[in-house]
Amino acid sequence: MVENNRWGNLFAHLVLILGVAIVVFPVYVAVIASTHPSGTFLRGVMPLLPGPNALENYRTVIFEGRSRAGTPPIGGMLWNSFVMAMAITIGKLSISILSAFAIVYFRFPFRIFFFWVIFLTLMLPVEVRIVPTFEVVANLGMLNSFAGLSIPLIASATATFLFRQFFMTVPEELMEAARVDGAGPMKFFKDILLPLSITNIAALFVIMFIYGWNQYLWPLLITTEQEYYTIVMGIQRMVTGGDSEPLWHLVMATVTLAALPPILVILFMQRLFVKGLTETEK
Amino acid sequence: MQTKRTTFSNRWLPYALLAPQVIVTLVFFIWPASQALIQSVYRQGDAFGVRPPTFVGWRNFETLLAEPQYLGSLKATFIFALGTTILSMGVALLFAVMVNRMIRSRDAYTTFMVWPYAVAPAIAGVLWWFIFNPNIGILPYVLEGIGYDWNHRASSTDAMLLIIIAAAWKQISYNFLFFLAGLQSIPHSLIEAAAIDGAGRMKRFWTIVFPLLSPVTFFLMVVNIVYAMFDTFGVIHATTEGGPSQATNILVYKVFRDGFVNLNTGSSAAQSVILMAIVIVLTVIQFRYIERRVNY
Numbered sequence: 001m002v003e004n005n006r007w008g009n010l011f012a013h014l015v016l017i018l019g020v021a022i023v024v025f026p027v028y029v030a031v032i033a034s035t036h037p038s039g040t041f042l043r044g045v046m047p048l049l050p051g052p053n054a055l056e057n058y059r060t061v062i063f064e065g066r067s068r069a070g071t072p073p074i075g076g077m078l079w080n081s082f083v084m085a086m087a088i089t090i091g092k093l094s095i096s097i098l099s100a101f102a103i104v105y106f107r108f109p110f111r112i113f114f115f116w117v118i119f120l121t122l123m124l125p126v127e128v129r130i131v132p133t134f135e136v137v138a139n140l141g142m143l144n145s146f147a148g149l150s151i152p153l154i155a156s157a158t159a160t161f162l163f164r165q166f167f168m169t170v171p172e173e174l175m176e177a178a179r180v181d182g183a184g185p186m187k188f189f190k191d192i193l194l195p196l197s198i199t200n201i202a203a204l205f206v207i208m209f210i211y212g213w214n215q216y217l218w219p220l221l222i223t224t225e226q227e228y229y230t231i232v233m234g235i236q237r238m239v240t241g242g243d244s245e246p247l248w249h250l251v252m253a254t255v256t257l258a259a260l261p262p263i264l265v266i267l268f269m270q271r272l273f274v275k276g277l278t279e280t281e282k
Numbered sequence: 283m284q285t286k287r288t289t290f291s292n293r294w295l296p297y298a299l300l301a302p303q304v305i306v307t308l309v310f311f312i313w314p315a316s317q318a319l320i321q322s323v324y325r326q327g328d329a330f331g332v333r334p335p336t337f338v339g340w341r342n343f344e345t346l347l348a349e350p351q352y353l354g355s356l357k358a359t360f361i362f363a364l365g366t367t368i369l370s371m372g373v374a375l376l377f378a379v380m381v382n383r384m385i386r387s388r389d390a391y392t393t394f395m396v397w398p399y400a401v402a403p404a405i406a407g408v409l410w411w412f413i414f415n416p417n418i419g420i421l422p423y424v425l426e427g428i429g430y431d432w433n434h435r436a437s438s439t440d441a442m443l444l445i446i447i448a449a450a451w452k453q454i455s456y457n458f459l460f461f462l463a464g465l466q467s468i469p470h471s472l473i474e475a476a477a478i479d480g481a482g483r484m485k486r487f488w489t490i491v492f493p494l495l496s497p498v499t500f501f502l503m504v505v506n507i508v509y510a511m512f513d514t515f516g517v518i519h520a521t522t523e524g525g526p527s528q529a530t531n532i533l534v535y536k537v538f539r540d541g542f543v544n545l546n547t548g549s550s551a552a553q554s555v556i557l558m559a560i561v562i563v564l565t566v567i568q569f570r571y572i573e574r575r576v577n578y
Binding site for chain 1: 285286287288289290291292293295296297299300302303304306307308309310311312313314315317318321373376377380381383384387391392393394395396397398399400401402403404405406408409410411412413415417418419420423451454455456459460463483512513515516519520521534537538541542547550551554557558561562565
């Protein structure tokens with residue numbers, strides 16, 4: 001048996017506690033900063049213990065915003081982020097599961113060709129073709145709309161591959177039995193395949209929701225009207241807007257609210273999250 | 283490529299099922315990408331349509347590669363990607379090895395390690411920007427105690443360190459999960475055999491565990507480089523904005539700046555084409571490796 005060394009274990013715990021501290025520290029600091037009045041940040045070092053202004057700060061950012069700095073109340077931005085994340089997630093899941101179904105359960109001309117077209121999306125992230133994609137969306141009149149925020153991002157090769165792989169493991173007999181019983185393809189899809197895929201769908205849902213919520217460059221490009229700002233991109237305007245130092249207590253309250261939803265999703269669905277992460281990247 | 287042994291037969295249904303995905307791909311991926319290819323070999327016309335775009339062949343690429351700013355951006359990207367990958371993977375490997383020794387506390391530590399994955403790159407950037415703020419940040423205060431004057435607004439090195447730390451911090455959870463899964467798949471009997479032969483902890487790690495982890499390590503290296511090069515736009519845009527004096531102007535940020543702020547379409551398109559080539563190479567490496575692993 002491998003030696004069991006008490007000091008070694010103690011050392012490992014120390015390293016890990018330090019590690020957890022490093023991982024948690026930035027968010028701890030943000031939460032603490034969001035509870036202080038603005039005066040705290042004028043001089044000296046930022047505080048490490050909670051202050052008295054939590055309610056006041058959160059009320060200000062959610063309902064009032066900072067009209068002078070050009071940032072609207074973030075209640076609306078949170079809602080926009082939520083709508084965008086949900087639209088991207090549901091869009092990606094539905095079009096991917098349908099394409100995987102077509103590729104696995106049908107034989108038709110150009111099947112391989114379509115598979116490669118979908119594969120190409122992996123090689124063309126938005127970041128590398130920013131200007132022409134913006135032009136296409138502008139020409140289609142989709143600037144400043146939820147359609148423009150979500151539809152260009154919903155093609156997904158990884159989700160299609162994952163569903164394809166899963167469908168390949170579904171026993172052939174299920175489909176044969178369904179056919180003998182006279183079920184057409186869509187009935188088979190709806191009554192057998194979809195219920196079997198629930199775990200995979202849920203795991204992907206977690207990953208894609210986080211992906212959608214955290215979009216930054218895309219909303220930055222195609223929203224010019226405040227009513228479509230999303231929370232993650234809105235923070236940038238609070239930090240760099242104006243020449244003066246940012247109002248850190250309000251920025252950090254916003255940061256906390258912006259980071260909270262995806263963090264909660266991960267914490268409450270950790271098992272699904274790990275499954276989704278390790279399987280989509282294989 | 284396989285299908286099921288028996289398939290449904292329907293003339294139009296498979297096309298209808300594929301249509302949404304394929305249409306989105308064509309309109310928002312393939313079409314813009316080919317536009318970038320075309321624009322990259324043209325000099326843009328003026329805004330009034332007096333001078334039409336002219337075909338210039340490789341000229342945009344030649345100008346670009348001769349530009350000191352672009353070469354500087356390449357260098358910054360290289361340092362940034364390398365720094366982020368090494369820092370994030372090193373720290374994650376250390377944590378994963380330590381957590382893997384634990385029995386009762388493993389899940390608790392894992393929970394604390396995974397959630398930064400949920401933090402958007404832009405937010406990670408703002409958090410570290412705040413911690414390193416030269417006036418009120420806690421770390422410059424500590425650094426001043428040991429005699430280092432931190433200022434990421436003036437010092438290129440400090441700014442680069444700032445974005446590397448922010449980008450690496452966010453990626454620790456991802457690397458940690460994959461390393462932990464890799465460690466757990468190493469057969470315990472191998473380690474016990476080495477222990478019986480008298481190999482100490484460090485020796486066992488470097489001669490058995492680390493070589494067996496190499497597929498995971500390689501995979502993570504590619505993923506981290508892709509992440510550092512393409513997913514970190516938010517980190518830079520929300521904090522340093524490429525400065526001071528272009529020190530953190532990585533390729534993705536430069537493509538955005540030249541396209542939207544400086545309105546230099548030809549150059550921006552040429553940069554897009556180079557970036558696409560990089561993504562394609564990295565994707566091919568990643569997939570070739572995965573195929574090989576499946577065959578094992």
